[in-house]
Amino acid sequence: MPHCRTFLLIALLALAATAGAAQAPVVSARLLVQRSPLAGFRYYDGGQVWREMNVGDRLDLVREPDNPYDANAIRVEWRGHKLGYVPRRDNAAVARQIDHGAGLEARVTRLEESRNRRVRLEFEVVAPLP
Secondary structure, X not given: OHHHHXXXXXXXXXHHHHHHHHHOOOOOOEEEEEEEEOEOHHHOOHXXXXXXXXXXXXXXXXXXXXXXXXXXXXXXXXXXXXXXXXXXXXXXXXXXXXXXXXXXXXXXXXXXXXXXXXXXXXXXXXXXXX
């Protein structure tokens, strides 16, 4: 009988461990592609939606290959509002990845009340890893 109890105890512990593992949150790995300030904030909708935005908010990256000023242009949007662009000095690698179908994600990493509008919004671009 003692062996039966030991077996039963081991089986219950294994079942509990398996159930706990199934409920554990899935952590996905992400590769930081870049972090930079937003270019052109003062020229677009940023001022209108500034108070509604939060650190961590998702941003959409929209390629503009036909942009007359920059063939690597990437528009940054928040909930359909154009906020500005990935800075020209930083956009070539991101543009290439988007053009090759990489599922890049962008998030607000810093919102700062500043007279210098170049530093008001910082964002990061990440690539989810499988």
